Amino acid sequence: MYIVPAQCPYDDCKKSLIDKKKTIKGQPSIKINAEYGSKKGVIYLSSIYDDYEIECGDDFKIEEGAIIDLSCPHCGKRFPVIDYCSCGAPQVYAHIIGGGIIKFCTRRGCTKHSVEFKNSKEIQKFYKYNEELRRKGVIK
Numbered sequence: 001m002y003i004v005p006a007q008c009p010y011d012d013c014k015k016s017l018i019d020k021k022k023t024i025k026g027q028p029s030i031k032i033n034a035e036y037g038s039k040k041g042v043i044y045l046s047s048i049y050d051d052y053e054i055e056c057g058d059d060f061k062i063e064e065g066a067i068i069d070l071s072c073p074h075c076g077k078r079f080p081v082i083d084y085c086s087c088g089a090p091q092v093y094a095h096i097i098g099g100g101i102i103k104f105c106t107r108r109g110c111t112k113h114s115v116e117f118k119n120s121k122e123i124q125k126f127y128k129y130n131e132e133l134r135r136k137g138v139i140k
């Protein structure tokens with residue numbers, strides 16, 4: 001099992017989005033600010049590579065199908081749109097510490113997301129970072 005160490009894609013922030021307090025399937029989650037109309041809250045993505053579970057924070061119960069604005073919980077900037085999902089909604093992205101990106105859909109209930117690496121160096125860093133997290137006990 002590997003976790004995706006997501007970080008803010010903006011150079012002046014680059015803070016980790018990993019939330020150790022909120023776990024999904026026993027592992028730290030990826031915390032993202034979410035906004036829909038006048039409602040503001042957070043959503044949590046599973047950080048596990050290959051797992052597509054998403055949970056809404058207690059204060060952010062949004063109907064399935066709604067397209068939500070997603071932003072960094074540290075700097076508040078909206079994640080950039082990179083693509084459109086097969087469901088028609090914009091897909092945004094965050095960086096992965098060490099290189100690579102994670103893309104995810106802005107439609108509530110659509111669990112499509114993907115991880116992309118440009119080259120083998122980024123993949124090596126991904127594995128190395130995961131070893132480090134395991135040693136530190138971040139990954140259970």
Ligand SMILES: [Zn+2]
Nearest residue numbers: 008013072075
């Ligand atoms: Zn940020």
Ligand SMILES: [Zn+2]
Nearest residue numbers: 085087105110
């Ligand atoms: Zn979608």
